[in-house]
Amino acid sequence: MIRCPKCGALNQDSSRFCNSCGAPLQRTQIRCPVCKTLNPAGNVFCDKCHTRLIPADAMLPRQTESQPSPEPGESVRQISLPVRSDLGKTGPLTGFPDWLEGLTDETPLPPTESEPAANDFQAEPVELPDWLLGILPQETASSGEEASQLPDWLGGLAAPESEVTPSAPAEEGPLPNWLSGLAAPESEVTPSAPAEEGPLPDWLSGLAAPESEVTPSAPAEEGPLPDWLSGLAAPEPEAAPSAPAEEGPLPDWLGGLAAPESEVTPSAPAEEGPLPDWLSGIVTPSGAASAGTAAFIPEAPLPTGPAQAPPAEEAGGGAFAETPGAVPDWLLSLAPQDLPSEPTQGAFLIPEEETEEAEVPDLTPLPEPRKPTTDELARANVPEWLRSLRPEGSFGEATGVGDKGTVFVGAADLEATLGELEGELARAEIPEWLQELRPTGAPRPEGMTLEQFISQATETEGGPLSGMKGLLQPEAMVDIPPDYTPVVRYELPAAVLERARLWQTLLEQPRSAQRKMARRRVRPGMGEQLARWLVALVLLVVGIWPLLGYPVPVNVPLRNPSGLQGFVNTLEGLQPGARVLVAVEYGPAEAPEMAFMTEPLLTHLAARGAAVDWVSTLPEGVGLINNLRKDPAWDAGWQTPGYLPGATTGIASYVSLHQEYDVLIVLAARSDHLRWWIEQNTVGPRWPVLVGVSNAVGSLMIPYLEIENLKGVLIGVQDGTRYLAQRSGGSLAQYPMQRRQLNALVGLQWVTMVLLVGGMLWTLMTRKKGTG
Amino acid sequence: MKLLKRWGVTFFGILTAVLILLGILMPVTPLKEIRLILLQWAMVIAIFAFFLAFLHLIRVNLARLKQFKKYGVPGLLTVFSALLTLILVFIQGPQGTYSQLLLNAVLIPGEAALMGLTAVTLLLAGIRIARVRPAHEVILFTGVAALMLVGMIPILPVLGTLASWVQKVPAMAGLRGLVLGVALGTLLAGLRFLFGFDRPQSEE
Amino acid sequence: MNPTSLALIATLIAAGSLAYYVLRQRRYVLDVRRYPVFAALAEEVGRSAEGGTLLHVALGRGDITGQDAITSMTAFLGLSGLLNMAAAYDTPPIITTGNPTLYLLADDMMRRSYARIGNVKRYRPTLVQYVAASPITYAAVSATQLYKAEGGSNIVLGVFDQEVSLLLDAGERHGVASLGGAVSPQAVAAMYPALSSDVLAIGEDFFSGSAAQMESPIYRASLWTQELLRWVLIAAMVLAGLGALVGLGGG
């Protein structure tokens, strides 16, 4: 969930605007290289096309012997990648360096139902480094920590106020330009101009982009984890096309700075003094510019195709679509000022994609910004947290000491300075996976054709392409600036994406351990088969015995059911010619059981001279009605039977059209059919109701049988035979078959009871616990 | 056009439900008639659905003729008996002699026999209950079922009284709780349809 | 007060509270109990695909133009995960229904699962079957599907009565594991002794379980509303009882 910086409402991860106040939500992104979708920092897989965003081998922080585990208190920072504790689960990401621990927006909501954490960053109170306070969301700043200003060294780097109007009011002041690229591209926030004051630190001097060509992209409004940090959280996904930066691989966290694969040919490695490994990839190419120029300006020619403006929603700062081929803005703003005003051929090309909804970009040429001189850059003081990241020997000699004790070093005599600072600076630990990306071969000298260069190139060791020559080193792209959109030649159809997602959920789906898997039941053995035959045989014998007229131990006494009297009294109250509606709601299967009550009912109705209409919602019911009307004596003035198709619908429309009945009699052997009639009668005319039901329905319909206009109930064979007996002078002498069937039923009930109790006790004793 | 394709069908489903519901909850003149008309139309459309399902039943059984050895004869019997019955009953109506013959000779005895089979399957399930349920539930269930079996048509009056009380008080409470719970679930599922959250009718 | 106006008031209360909870869905985080049977449904596809065994889904005879429309719709909600997974694996279950309109809805649902992943050509209409006109014949014919299907799965979800015991007994007989749920007391009474509690959804759990397994805020809001209406119902019963005690109520 993403917390809206403005109103504090919680929103879905994928929301781009706050549901309650509409403010654009700040999110740091990892862009999926396949389908361009921007995913929350912590994602292992892309939300849309489920491409893996975090290389599999980078998921497990390797604790090799060669790297001594950092002693407690040691200030060495191991840059290892966050690992999701269990693939697919959305558990908290682990493995962040301490200083990043509190920043991930993966912090799980507290389990209790209480108000979820006011801010994703603050599941529990985390001590944040000062320098980040200024750029955390409003909530964090206000919730307990005092809102502190941006650290001075960053102040100077913020984008100048004038060029860009910040959309959301940046309470803590505009972010530094080198961070401005980190702002969530989603929001249509026009990037805030980098603040003028304060020279760049030396170590960043090489990164400064010429301010003239590119206006920095959307400023990093306070928001969760900044992009360049998220690079530490999720380095470039494997599937990403390896950027062919020949002059040696950019370190991951700067990978985003490299030009996209298609447009960039690596520039020659810097000749001046040995730069630190993690910076070496970004030192200025030979000949292109002097030291301190933007190191990554490639020489490759511009792509011939028409420039494609970045689509609106990825343009992030949308308002300022980058000119094609311009260096990513957050870095361009750092480059020394002496770069040529026109973007060099083959500069970092950001195609611009036309989209209807995209705001019309303001392409008015920006004023010529003043470029910080090399010394100014050198004197930029290095913050505490950055100094600890500084590998040995990466800075020039100190040209002064800032007010906070920061040492200003010049770019030229880096080696000497390091010697002095050996004691203070702790060697930065470069992770294993970063080491592999260290440039190995020498870049292609000028004038040499590609074929010649490849033939001399050394073979690649290891990996799928081992043994091949002249391969471009994989360049990890941590994040591509918001306004950069790779040209995806092949648009994945939605169906393929949906299928990929389904496969992914299938693979990710943890086996539901809680459910005891239904044990595969083996086909029952001979024992069970015998038990089945025994039970069947017993039932058949006990059933047939009384039917053949043999004597039975007990002749079933006919007791007076409570519902019978009401039934009889209501029918006795009918006047000759009274309109009676009889609903036959049982099928051929239940006909024999219902015959016990339908026969006495028909004789009773005929005796009262009532005009009876027969209806049924069952097709077979109509046929049964004809069976019942075989005897002409029962046929006086009765309507032809009505078939009501459409179940409740048929009942509802029939009841609404025919209001003229005095009594409704429902003969039902299905509980839902009885319920429909009772409900539609309650909704409609509310006629007095008489109900005749089978045993199965009778036991269930008790809750329904206590309604107001219900006058009488007959349940099953026992009430039916009693009604039959009452209609025939009090005894069943005239109906021998019904008497035998009643005795057979009672016999079967007692035998079934014995079998149930005996079977239950037997199974309890043998206690074979199986699942269903 | 895309909007209509996506929400058009959903809209009609919800409109039909709302109109019929208003016709029941506010039975005033125009709404009552609209409700009746819509209910009858639904009834007629359901008959077309039955016709389509019947054709599918024939098609499935004809498709089974390919594996003649295993399914051939039952498939043929189903197709032949279905078409013959359809023609005879449609022509003669329910009162016709052959309709009566089919009803009394095939449907009533056949379905009654199948219902008779459920007596054995229910009893076997009751006997095996201890394999899937905990002991205290098994004892309670079997005890009450046994009491009801002998109390429904009581030979001993005291069993009848006890069975009647169990049926009228604890069983009533349990079944009423079950039925009311089902009604609550039905209300919410219906509301989700009316709000458009559940859209079984649309192609999405 | 006549029932119709009471029903109108109840409808407005229910609709209003559902709208409120949907709008405030983020504040109301509802812990929901485990409904293992719905969680296990999608896995049955995996098991049947891996083992090459039969997966049979019996949807009962709920007519979608009548009282059982909502129960049948809820059964499809519970089965949505299974149908999607079956389309993805391309190992569709055999679906049997005992009502023509329910058959059409089942055919739609299965076809859409295939169409959603662009695979509508692979959809085989003969696997969704309208089997019989009467409930007992439907149960008997569905039971024949389990003949020689040892190791398969038999999912029983929808509108049944006591005839469901024929289906469950066939599963027991042919070594097929059964799971499912029902709402009518007759069906539940027949299923209760045959299935254990973690493979059976009874009554309201049939509705709550299928909503809970959707894991989306709207269904959580629906469960919240259900919880609220439960207490409204209890209050109404107590008031009706007190009213009857002091001689106001009917009866």
Added chain:
Amino acid sequence: MPVSLDLVAGILGTVFTVLLLSYLFGDTVLYRWTLAILVGVGAGYALALALRYLVYTWILPMLDAQTGLELRLYYAIPIILGALLLFKGFPRLSPAGNLSMAILLGSGVAVAFSGALLGTIIPQVDATGSGLSLRAGVGQVFNGVLVLLGTIIALLGFSPRPEPQVGQARLWQVWLQRFSRYLLIIGLAVAFAGALTSSLMMLVSSLAFLLEKLFSILAIGL
């Protein structure tokens, strides 16, 4: 039915009953053939009656010359929608029938929704309350109170909240959950006994039918 048809019906019925009851002892081929015929006859019979209703109650009046335009439209619309539904038989044209399905579902949901309210909730609440009316006597009031409390406990048992576990929840909550389960089991046991009795009755009547027909066929009086 003339006497000879009666005899035929009797013989057919007997054969059907015997073959279907043979399932008790094994899933035989004859049982399947008999079941196949039962399925065909059942479906044909039901569809025939439904089509007769459609033809005589809807199509013929629609084609009748005297029918007014308005009434003719009233008859024609559902028939057109029904015809559209037939496209569901072809997977590729299936979406053409979605409108008809929407109307079927809409009417079903409305009927079920109103049925739940008007047929179940309101009558049950009223019946639970009226169980406490003094008119039926003190004994009834005591039962009424028990039913009211039992219904409330049973209803609470179906709450979607996590089941209270011993040690995690208060004791009364655990016992409330357990008691609601017991009430439900008692209700299901009563329903089970009712269903079993009904099935036993079907078995008895099948056997009675069988014996009656056998003896009448063999001309031996019972």
